[in-house]
Amino acid sequence: MERTDRVILHCDCNAFYASVECLLHPAYRDVPMAVCGDPENRRGIVLAKNEKAKRFGVQTAETIWQARRKCPELVLAPPHRDQYAKYSKQVNAIYQRYTDLVEPFGIDESWLDVTGSQKLFGTGKEIADRLREEVKRETGLTISVGVSFNKIFAKLGSDYRKPDATTVISRENYSELVFPLSVDALLYVGKSARETLQKMRIRTIGDLAHASRKTLVASLGKVGGELYDHANGLDTSPVKSVYEPKEVKSVGNGLTFKRNLIGWDDIRLGVTVLADTVAARMRRSGVKCYTVQLNIRNPSFKTISRQKPLHIPTFLAKELADTAMELLTESWNPNAPIRMLTLTGTNLVPAKEAPGEQMSLFEHSRQKERKKQEKLETTLDAIRAKFGKDSVSICGVLQNDIGAD
Secondary structure, rough: OOOOOOOOEEEEEHHHHHHHHHHHHHHHEEEEEEEEOOOOOOOOOEEEOOHHHHHOOOOOOOOOHHHHHHOOOOOEOOHHHHHHHHHHHHHHHOOOOOOOEEEEEEOEEEEEEEEHHHHHHHHHHHHHHHHHHHHHHHHHHEEEEEEEHHHHHHHHHHHHOOOOOOEOOOOHHHHHHHHOOEHHHHOOHHHHHHHHHHHOEEEEEEHOOOOOOHHHHHHHHHHHHHHHHHHHOEEEEEOOOOOOOOOOOOEEEEEEEEEEEEOOHHHHHHHHHHHHHHHHHHHHOOOOEHHHHHEOOOOOOOOEEEEEEEEEEEOOOOHHHHHHHHHHHHOOOOOEEEEEEEEEEEEEEEEHHHHOOOOOOOOOOHOOOOHHHHHHHHHHHHHHHHHOOOOOOOOOOOOOOOOOO
């Protein structure tokens, strides 16, 4: 019996943050505008921009002063994250009228598997067009939809034409539509993979599809094989159901500071605040991490990433902060300015199943200290849960000028 292809949609809300701000403030529709983390700070970062700002060359993640050099009349708006969450929920509720296989990918994108919905609602393209109309009519937002036989190509489809468009990538046309695209248009091709592929003279998705899988694996490891499969339309990853429990793969937090961090005192303060937040989130999720990852970004947006494995998994802020500071000490000049830090715990295990330290006379004292620290931090969790997150602050955080709280 011949196997029937799946029908996967990828729905992407166009310029989501900026579009929501235009709904909240209709005057923004007629001017170039950008949503910024801190509009009062010229070193603040552009989080999103509308189509008018895009025509001036304003880009996401550049600083306000860079954006204003391109567009002096740029109107800046602070983010309203509660509203973004509200609209995201409304849009995903519309998707769920057609299938329960709806997997969000960030706040403004979702995959849908409508294979089993076609008898009720028509072809994948017909469903995509209906979704675009319903989202526009009921929320005022526009979406672009990719329709394909796997998740990777569906995502390429939603990126192919914007705004408010449907693109079908089929087995018959994917080599024509997909292969000419730059290799970094493919999902999961990051900066490091792109640089490696360029050294191999692989610049388009077609180049990647026609490369040797064996050579790709030798150069990029397991990821090389996965990218080869993605380029050739061999992705079989399922779209998860909305009823499926969400698996926590990492717990992290990032901060863009009001001013650059310079010197170990500044850096330690920023790391301490991040570690406190990440540790509290881990404890709420009931997980510990075996690896601490730190991303460091300077004012020119150059980012380096470092990580360190742990012998014993942890969800303690002190241990996360100490490990992050070790990474910084090994890889950063304290006199070099830091614009942003992101601290993440990965390789998670359930806290109840995490192994403890092996008992010995020499390690008994350290284990006792860990238990003491754990009791302290869980007590802080309880106080904050009852009286609010600002009821207890870390020593040194009060009245700081870096924007950490």
